[in-house]
Amino acid sequence: MKLKKKKTNDGTAVNSWLIRRPIKRWFPLFVLPTFLCFVIGFIWPFAQGIYLSFCNFNIPRDAQWVGLSNYAKAFGDASFSHAFWNTASFAVVSILLINLCAFGIAYALTQKMLGANLFRTVFFMPNLIGGVVLGYIWSMIFDAVLKHYNTYLTSNASYGFWGLVILVAWQQIGYMMIIYIAGLQAVPSDMLEAAKIDGANSWQTLTRVIIPNVMSSITICTFLTLTNSFKMFDQNLALTGGAPSVMMNGAKVNMTELLALNIYSTYNINRNWHGVAQAKAVIFFLLVAVLAIGQLVATRSKEVQQ
Numbered sequence: 001m002k003l004k005k006k007k008t009n010d011g012t013a014v015n016s017w018l019i020r021r022p023i024k025r026w027f028p029l030f031v032l033p034t035f036l037c038f039v040i041g042f043i044w045p046f047a048q049g050i051y052l053s054f055c056n057f058n059i060p061r062d063a064q065w066v067g068l069s070n071y072a073k074a075f076g077d078a079s080f081s082h083a084f085w086n087t088a089s090f091a092v093v094s095i096l097l098i099n100l101c102a103f104g105i106a107y108a109l110t111q112k113m114l115g116a117n118l119f120r121t122v123f124f125m126p127n128l129i130g131g132v133v134l135g136y137i138w139s140m141i142f143d144a145v146l147k148h149y150n151t152y153l154t155s156n157a158s159y160g161f162w163g164l165v166i167l168v169a170w171q172q173i174g175y176m177m178i179i180y181i182a183g184l185q186a187v188p189s190d191m192l193e194a195a196k197i198d199g200a201n202s203w204q205t206l207t208r209v210i211i212p213n214v215m216s217s218i219t220i221c222t223f224l225t226l227t228n229s230f231k232m233f234d235q236n237l238a239l240t241g242g243a244p245s246v247m248m249n250g251a252k253v254n255m256t257e258l259l260a261l262n263i264y265s266t267y268n269i270n271r272n273w274h275g276v277a278q279a280k281a282v283i284f285f286l287l288v289a290v291l292a293i294g295q296l297v298a299t300r301s302k303e304v305q306q
Contacts, residue, residue, distance in 0.1 A: 053279040058271060070279035078251040080280060083262035084287075090161065090258060091229035094168050098225050099218070102173045106180035107206075120181070123174035131171070135238020138167045154243035160256035167235055172228065176221045183217030184210065212302075219299040226295055230288045233260035259284055 048060065053070055055063035074080055105123060109116045126134070142153040142163050153159050187210055195205045211218075236242070242254030242261055257265065263284060267277035 049278055050282055052275065053282045054275075055278075056272070056275045058274060063275075066275065070275040071283070073273070073276045074279045074283060077266075077276070077280075078249045079253045079257065080259075080262055080266075082248065082253050082255075083257050083259045086161070086256070087230055087258045090164060090232075091226060093165050094229045095222060095225045097165065097169050098172050098176055099221055101169065102176035102221065103180050103214075103218075105173065106177045106184055107210075109177070110181060110184045120174075120178070123177055125174065126171045127175040129171070131232075131234035132238045134167055134171055135235045138163065138170075139239050154240050154256075157244060157255035160240040160243065163239055164232075164236060164256065164258075167239060168229070168232060171235075172225065176225065179217050179221050180214065183214040187213045215299065215303040219296065219303065222295055222299055223292060227288060227292055230258075230284075230291070231260055232258055233264065236261045237264070259287075 052060060052063055054065060054067060056066050056070075057063040105119075109119055113119070129137075139153055142159070146152050146159065151159070153163055191209050191213070192205065195209045200208070236256070236258050240256040242257030242265065244256075245252055245254050247253070254262075254265070259280075263277050263280045266273050266280060
């Protein structure tokens with residue numbers, strides 16, 4: 001009795017011309033709704049925002065073209081320049097603190113540690129809490145601690161700055177830890193075994209084998225912490241609101257105000273500066289885009305191709 005050979009699915013049916021032809025014909029119909037939503041929700045508001053940055057307006061319909069005067073006012077605003085340097089300092093400190101702590105915790109939790117899954121859950125949970133809620137919770141915690149020293153969080157710019165650093169680190173370390181754990185678990189075991197056979201110690205294995213293979217995770221986490229640091233708004237608003245305030249070059253400057261909060265304050269405090277606030281937003285977008293792209297190029301060049 002001759003047995004019939006069982007046919008195997010080698011994927012040729014899916015890639016056949018008869019199936020791919022109708023997909024190519026009708027795919028614009030399925031892409032169109034998503035593309036329209038993208039245009040309506042992002043492209044059009046973005047283009048309108050660029051246009052309004054060259055106008056004076058209370059509402060977009062009343063916009064009057066004023067050219068580059070809004071950008072001149074934005075660059076001449078002492079509060080905006082202070083917010084920029086404050087944000088830059090905050091970004092550097094938070095990037096280093098968050099990534100070092102997240103990588104250290106991830107490395108410890110991938111060493112067959114007892115209760116590792118429980119610790120992963122505990123460290124990740126703060127990321128699930130909203131920024132405004134965290135801001136109010138931590139403001140009460142800081143004020144309760146500082147009360148013993150007869151002061152409070154918003155009375156000193158240093159207290160507010162480091163309060164923001166602690167808050168954002170507590171919120172984001174767990175999220176970055178998950179990304180680092182995924183990267184550490186993807187390190188080839190044969191490389192680790194080869195390093196052990198060659199007599200490499202723990203530090204040499206970490207710096208010459210593990211970290212080069214985890215550069216993709218470092219790229220992602222650095223990108224996220226960089227953009228999150230520059231875009232941070234709700235935590236800044238809830239924790240300090242920019243306080244304390246001082247007069248600088250004849251202008252009121254909020255000492256713990258970051259860029260996003262400064263743009264918000266500019267728009268809401270002075271109705272005649274709506275166009276200036278929009279110009280600040282465009283400058284803010286260009287700044288974050290340039291920094292993020294530069295960081296991606298710099299870190300991706302060091303990634304190891306497996």
